[in-house]
Amino acid sequence: MSDDTAPAMDYEAHEQTYEGFITFSKVGTIAVLNIVLCLILFAFGGTVATVFGWLMLIATIVASVIGVALGASGWMAPAAVFVLTGILAILTV
Secondary structure (H helix, E strand, O other): OOOOOOOOOOHHHHHHHHHHHHHHHHHHHHHHHHHHHHHHHHHHOOHHHHHHHHHHHHHHHHHHHHHHHHOOOOOHHHHHHHHHHHHHHHHHO
């Protein structure tokens, strides 16, 4: 016969895990897109674009860590770096 000793599902922990996954997915996607922009700066830009590429790559790492720590609204920090990197790519490439 079956044993009825299994614990009930912890919905609060489940929802926290899901929110963490969604936050990490948002931040990770924006970070990867920003890395692609940095690679464009490295490949097609001159010296100034390469320097900006390195600065924006470091800013992406910092903004991603901050974004994951902030939680649900954490995508805003890497998105701001993404927009800035896009503007720099347009101006320098």
